[in-house]
Amino acid sequence: MFETLPSGRRTFDVFIQEEKVVSGIDIYAKAVTAKKIESQVSKRISSYLAKYGESPQIPEEKGSDYARLQQNYNSLKDENERIKRDLEDARKEKELTSKECHEAWMSLQELQTELMRKSMHVGSLAFAVEGQVKEKTRWCSALRELNEKFEFLKLEHAKVSSEASKYRNCLADMSSITATIQSAMNDHSSSGKELTELQKKFVKETKGRKELYNRILELKGNIRVFCRCRPLNQEEVSKGDSVVVDFEFAKDGELVVRAPGSQRKVFKFDSVFSPQADQEMIFENTSPFATSVLDGYNVCIFAYGQTGTGKTFTMEGTKDARGVNYRILEELFRIVKERQGLLEYEISVSVLEVYNEQIRDLLLSGSQPGVAAKRLEIKQVAGVHHVPGLVEARVSNMNEVWEVLQTGTNARAVGATNCNEHSSRSHCIHCVMVKGQNLISGECTRSKLWLIDLAGSERVAKTDVQGDRLKEAQSINKSLSALGDVISALATKSPHIPFRNSKLTHLLQDSLGGDSKTLMFVQISPKENDAAETLCSLNFASRVRGIELGPAKRQLDSSEALKSRHMLEKAKQEIKGKDDQIKKMEEAANCLESRIKSKDVSIKHLQDRVKELESQLLIERKLARQHVDTRIAETHHQLQRLQQQERDLSATSNNSNRPPLTVRPPPPSDNQVNVADTAIAAALTDGPTKSPPSSPPPDDYARYFPAMLKENKPAVGARFATSPACNRRVSMVPAPRRESLIPPPAVRPMEAPLLTLLAGAGEVSPPLSGAVTGGGLRGQARSGGARRISSILRRSLQKKVVIKPPLQQFVRRGAGQSNREDKGGGGVYAAVPPWGRARRLAEWEQQQQRLRKEKERQWGISGRRRQETC
Numbered sequence: 001m002f003e004t005l006p007s008g009r010r011t012f013d014v015f016i017q018e019e020k021v022v023s024g025i026d027i028y029a030k031a032v033t034a035k036k037i038e039s040q041v042s043k044r045i046s047s048y049l050a051k052y053g054e055s056p057q058i059p060e061e062k063g064s065d066y067a068r069l070q071q072n073y074n075s076l077k078d079e080n081e082r083i084k085r086d087l088e089d090a091r092k093e094k095e096l097t098s099k100e101c102h103e104a105w106m107s108l109q110e111l112q113t114e115l116m117r118k119s120m121h122v123g124s125l126a127f128a129v130e131g132q133v134k135e136k137t138r139w140c141s142a143l144r145e146l147n148e149k150f151e152f153l154k155l156e157h158a159k160v161s162s163e164a165s166k167y168r169n170c171l172a173d174m175s176s177i178t179a180t181i182q183s184a185m186n187d188h189s190s191s192g193k194e195l196t197e198l199q200k201k202f203v204k205e206t207k208g209r210k211e212l213y214n215r216i217l218e219l220k221g222n223i224r225v226f227c228r229c230r231p232l233n234q235e236e237v238s239k240g241d242s243v244v245v246d247f248e249f250a251k252d253g254e255l256v257v258r259a260p261g262s263q264r265k266v267f268k269f270d271s272v273f274s275p276q277a278d279q280e281m282i283f284e285n286t287s288p289f290a291t292s293v294l295d296g297y298n299v300c301i302f303a304y305g306q307t308g309t310g311k312t313f314t315m316e317g318t319k320d321a322r323g324v325n326y327r328i329l330e331e332l333f334r335i336v337k338e339r340q341g342l343l344e345y346e347i348s349v350s351v352l353e354v355y356n357e358q359i360r361d362l363l364l365s366g367s368q369p370g371v372a373a374k375r376l377e378i379k380q381v382a383g384v385h386h387v388p389g390l391v392e393a394r395v396s397n398m399n400e401v402w403e404v405l406q407t408g409t410n411a412r413a414v415g416a417t418n419c420n421e422h423s424s425r426s427h428c429i430h431c432v433m434v435k436g437q438n439l440i441s442g443e444c445t446r447s448k449l450w451l452i453d454l455a456g457s458e459r460v461a462k463t464d465v466q467g468d469r470l471k472e473a474q475s476i477n478k479s480l481s482a483l484g485d486v487i488s489a490l491a492t493k494s495p496h497i498p499f500r501n502s503k504l505t506h507l508l509q510d511s512l513g514g515d516s517k518t519l520m521f522v523q524i525s526p527k528e529n530d531a532a533e534t535l536c537s538l539n540f541a542s543r544v545r546g547i548e549l550g551p552a553k554r555q556l557d558s559s560e561a562l563k564s565r566h567m568l569e570k571a572k573q574e575i576k577g578k579d580d581q582i583k584k585m586e587e588a589a590n591c592l593e594s595r596i597k598s599k600d601v602s603i604k605h606l607q608d609r610v611k612e613l614e615s616q617l618l619i620e621r622k623l624a625r626q627h628v629d630t631r632i633a634e635t636h637h638q639l640q641r642l643q644q645q646e647r648d649l650s651a652t653s654n655n656s657n658r659p660p661l662t663v664r665p666p667p668p669s670d671n672q673v674n675v676a677d678t679a680i681a682a683a684l685t686d687g688p689t690k691s692p693p694s695s696p697p698p699d700d701y702a703r704y705f706p707a708m709l710k711e712n713k714p715a716v717g718a719r720f721a722t723s724p725a726c727n728r729r730v731s732m733v734p735a736p737r738r739e740s741l742i743p744p745p746a747v748r749p750m751e752a753p754l755l756t757l758l759a760g761a762g763e764v765s766p767p768l769s770g771a772v773t774g775g776g777l778r779g780q781a782r783s784g785g786a787r788r789i790s791s792i793l794r795r796s797l798q799k800k801v802v803i804k805p806p807l808q809q810f811v812r813r814g815a816g817q818s819n820r821e822d823k824g825g826g827g828v829y830a831a832v833p834p835w836g837r838a839r840r841l842a843e844w845e846q847q848q849q850r851l852r853k854e855k856e857r858q859w860g861i862s863g864r865r866r867q868e869t870c
């Protein structure tokens, strides 16, 4: 394309000829010609000057030549001047043009590169389109397959969800079931058979729950992988770093990486956490592992990823945003509290680090980062890998846990790198050891929970570390690549797994070897600049997720189990012995009960008999009183008659002129009194058939019959009692107060039970027993024993006391109400366990003895008083 320049010269806008630009070529040619002419002229002038000098002597004949030459010379000079001018113009023009040319050249260059780029782009687009078409067909078929898989998974998911909901219901019911079982156990504590049945049911239920729970975890895979992406930090945001990770399908566990220069890659994990996910959300999915540890499974949780992606943040966290380490221990203590009474746990924590391929105990006092400490080695004992000599801090609450975690964190080796100001320069490992014992079945477990914050994988060139940091980075990378080898070997099910290639893999052998449940946190950065490392970490994590380790094993503590089995046997034997004892006691109690029953019966008989006797006694007493009254009246008449006779006799003997004297009856002689007494006594004893004695004068009643008066006529008795005569002792036949009035009863031989009772009371004296069994009461009526018996009988009758042995009531009540203790009713006896019942029996017997003695004492006292009164 040609364009006319303002100077009137023509030039090319774009013209390329073998790397040489020809622009304004006519000017260039002119300039060249001018230069040539100038050089020719100056050559000729200089040759002329050399030949003739500056002012040559010109001969005359050569004058015309000279003039011609001069003319020529002048014309040449003029020509030269003109040419010089032209040349100058041409140079200027040339400069301008070359400048323009240069600019044109530059724009041409740019256009050329643009063209090349565009043509390449078109080529690549064509290639991409072709690839896309192929890809599309591949995707279509993959999509079809995935659809099928998805349908299948949907079914699986429904199945798992139903199981999970069942399990969740189980969990919800668990506490209520436990409470019910415990209350049921309390209710049936006496019934050993039911208790063992309940225990069996409970153990079965617990086993079922655990199995269900493990199935859920196992369905989700043994090594579970969670992916967490950190947010861009302030520096990155201010720099305007772009993000290459897409979390659109994070809920489905999918993650998309769009790295520049490579294809969009999709990764699938068990859970994907975007930068917005907080520590609580992370732990929500991790907490079921705490239950597994307490159920006796080994669990390993580790964080893997590029340096500065938040491994330490996830595992340790900060004071305000606590990490997995703290939260899982908190969860452990919560479950331990929930299971209190059924299971007993002992928890201890160790903290160690693998630094430059050496194991350091971070809880050892004086342990400083970087300071050479005691060398610790990994040993294998009974198939379990452990580090002998490691400090195991026993923890019983969260305060202690926090203290231990802080001690470990402070002692850990940390350094600053280009990628992280506080980069971990070692693998930090927390080992939580849990010893559990089932208080019902006696089963013991010994499980471990490994919490590992791996050092970050780093590119030495990128982090630009030197010296110690470089050495650390090399050993970190070496151990991580050993971990990669182990994972590869496990993924390919290789017969040899190189666990011993590094301290880290050697320590993790139990966790990665298939006996435990493992969870991996793969930490990534969203930054475009870290895309290569992110892809690397995600590929590694995908491989880990593909590993099939098989079902985890419960870590049963055989030694503890053996011990508890022995203890169980011993306890069983003890229970058997105690059962026998209880049986014997129950037999003894039954025997006592029957004895008490028979005693009750005999007491009832005796009471009836006593009642009978009392009524008989009352009738007889009435009769006797009537008899005595008539006798007294008769005696009184006799006395009057005697007095009359006396008076008559004295009248006849002392003549009629002597005035009659007031007759004062002479005091009866001892003989007379005795006669009267004997008469009365005879009247009382022998009945009214015998002749009555002469009656004493009324004033001498008190003298003659004080007891009788007092007894039968209280008013009269009182009157006589005030007279001085009353104070005198009367020498009469000493007669007991009541017995004197009682006609001798026709005593039947006493029934054997009464005798036993009296003998038991220690009151029956030989004469009484003789009287009772044989010859009647007459001779022995005054004996203390007889008096006491009669007083007992009388009092019991008067008070209408029905003697009922407390044990009888006790036992009867107990027998009818065997299950009433817990309802707050009676039946205390029934509530007491068999051995308690025996103790109660013994106590009751003692109490009875005490009561009996007290009664005896009272009876003794009252008997003695009565004797004294009499």
Ligand SMILES: Nc1ncnc2c1ncn2[C@@H]1O[C@H](COP(=O)(O)OP(=O)(O)OP(=O)(O)O)[C@@H](O)[C@H]1O
Binding pocket: 229, 230, 231, 275, 305, 306, 307, 308, 309, 310, 311, 312, 313, 314, 420, 422, 423, 424, 425, 454, 455, 456, 457, 523
């Ligand atoms: N999810 C997150 N939310 C907020 N901040 C985070 C998150 N993850 C990481 N960080 C921050 O990123 C920084 C680096 O994190 P951290 O030290 O945990 O990384 P790292 O992977 O342990 O590094 P290294 O391997 O070097 O030890 C810290 O300042 C941390 O607070």
